Amino acid sequence: MAGVRNSNREWIFAERPEGEPDMDSFELRERDIPDPKFGQLLVRVRYLSVDPYMRGRMRDTESYAEPWEVGDVMHGAVVGEVVESKSDAYDAGDLVTGNGTWADYSLLDADSVMPVDPNVADLPAYLGVLGMPGRTAYFGLLEVGDPNPGDTVVVSGAAGAVGSVVGQIAKMSGCRVVGFAGSEAKVEWLTEELGFDTAINYKEVDDYEAALDDAAPGGIDVYFDNVGGPITDAVFTKLKLDARVAVCGQIAHYNDEEVATGPRKLTQLIATRAKVQGLLVADYATRFEEASEQLGEWVATGDIAHRETVVSGLENAPDAFLGLFSGDNIGKQVVKISD
Template sequence: MEPVNRSWYFGERPTGEPDRDCFELRKDPVPAPSDGELLVRVEYLSVDPYMRGRMRDSESYAEPWDVGDVLQGGIVGEVVESHSEQYDVGDFVTGNGSWAEYSLLDADDVALVDPETADLPAYLGVLGMPGRTAYFGLLEVGDPKPGDTVVVSGAAGAVGSVVGQIAKLNGCRVVGFAGADEKTRWLTDDLGFDAAINYKETDDYGAALDEAAPDGVDVYFDNVGGPITDAVFTKLNLDARVAVCGQIAHYNDEELPTGPRKLPQLIAPRAKVQGLLVADYATRFGEASEQLATWVASGQIQHRESVVEGLENAPDAFLGLFSGDNIGKQVVHVRD
C-alpha cells in the first residue's frame, strides 16, 4: 500500500474567532523530495498566534493562506530521505513546514537540531522563533538597562516568558501579566519575575501596576494590546521604550474597538514605540541561537512547553491560544 500522509488544510475563512470548521484533515500520498530537498517525518509542529493573521484575506507581514492551502508553520523532525549533501538520513532538523506527518523542506532553509542539547519541542520555542523574537525584541528594541523596570504582557507565553528572563539577566526589575494563578506562580517562583499580575482577577490594572512597579515602567514588551496596554501607557517613565510584538487581544476582532486615545500618554515621557518583526534580524539568528542555547544549558533560562498529543488535535491546540490554555510554548506532538 502507498504510504499515507495526513495533512491539515485551510477549510474556510473565519468570521471573528476561528473554529474547527476552518480546518480540514485529508490523506495525501507521502511527497517525494527533489534535488536539494529533504523529506522530514514531523515529530512536533508549532501553533502560533500570528497564524490568525494568515487566515484573513488581506495583506500582512505574513502571506495570507488561500482556502484549500496546506497549513504551514514551524516543525521539528527527522530526515527520512535526503536529496542534499548537507543532511543525512537520521538527522533532526527544524524549519517551516506543513501541518502533516511528513513534510518537504528545502535543505537551505532548515537548521540542524541536537536532541542532546535540549528536547525537540524547545527548538520550536526558546531555541526557535519565539526565543529569537524575545532576544532581539528586548535587547534591540527595548534596550534594557540595569535597574530598569520591564513589564511584559502575555508573560507566560512562549515569547514573554523568555523576555522576562533575559531582562532579569540584564539586571532589571520584571513584572509580568498572565491569565491564571498557575501562570503567575510559574513566573515568580520558577522564572524569577519580581511580580506577576493575574489580569483575569484584577479589576484595576493601573492600581496593580502601582503596587508591582512603584517606580514606573521603563520598558514595555507588548504581546497583547487592549486594556493592559492602555494601563501601562499611563505608567511610562521618561524615555521609556515600547516593543510591540503582538496584539492577540484584537486578532479576532472584525472591527478594531475605539475609545479614549492613548497616544497623548506618550508625549510627556517622550516614549518610543516600535513594532517588532523578528525576520528583520535574520542575518543575526545564529548569534541569538548560540546565546539562548548557552543560557538554557546553564540553567539561566528555564522553558516550558504545553504539548497537545496527536496531529488530529492540532486545530484544538491552535484555538486554545486564544483562551490562554497554554503555559510556555504550545506545540503538537505528531508522533512518538
C-alpha cells in the same frame, strides 16, 4: 520504515473565519507521501508549532505574512527526522527544524532548515525558546527594549513562549520584571520558577492601573507587549521618561472584525518622549545564528528555564491552535505528531 505511516495526513485551510476561528476552518485530508526534489528534505514531523500569528494569515488581507488561500495546506514550524535527503547537507536520520506543514511528513528546503541537537534541549524546545519565539524575545528585548540595569520591565502575555523568555533575559540584564498572565498557576510559574519579581493575574484584577501602581510604583521603563487591549492602555499611563515599548503581538485583537478605538493614549508619549516600535523577528534574520547560540548557552547552563504545553496527535492540531486564544498553554504550545 517499520512503525511509520505509508500515507500523509495534512490539515487544509478550509474556510476563512469570521471572528474567533472554530473547527470549520480546518479539514484533514490524506494523501500520498510526497517525494523530495533536488535540494529538499522529506521530514517525518515529530513536533509541530502552533502560534498566534497564524490567525493573521487566515485573513484575506495583506500583512507582514502572506495570507493563506482557502484550500492551502496549513504551515508552521516543525521539528523532525530526515527520512529522505536530496541534499548533500543532510542525511537520513538527521534531526532538523524549519518551516513545514501541519502533516505527518513535510518537504523542507535544505538551505532553510537548522540542525537540532537533542543533547542541548528536548525537541519541543526548538519550537520555543530555541526557535522563533526565543529569537523574538532576544532581539525584541535587547534591541527594541534596550534594557538598562535598574529598569522596570513589564511584559504582557508573560507566561507565553515569547514573554517567558523576555522576562528571564530582562532579569539577567539587571531589571525589575513584572509580568501579566491569566491564571494563578501562570503567576506562580513566573515568580517561583522564572524569577519575575512579581506578576499580575489579569483575570482577577479589575483596575490594571492600580495593579501597576503596586507592582511598578516607580513607573515603567520598558514594556514588551504581546497582548494589546486594556492592559496596554493601562501601561501607557505609567511610562517613564524615555520609556521604550516593543509591540510584538496583539492577541487581544486578532479575532476582532472591526478595529477597536479604545482610549487614546498617544498623548502619554509627548511628555515621556517614549518610543513605540513594532517588532518582526524576520528583520534580524542575518543574526539568527547569534541568537540561537546565546539562547542555547543560557538553556544549557540553566540561566533560562522553558516549558512546553504538548498536545498529542496531528488530529488535535486545530484544538491546540484554538486553545491559544483562551490561554490554555503555559510556555510554548506544540503538537506531538510522532515518536
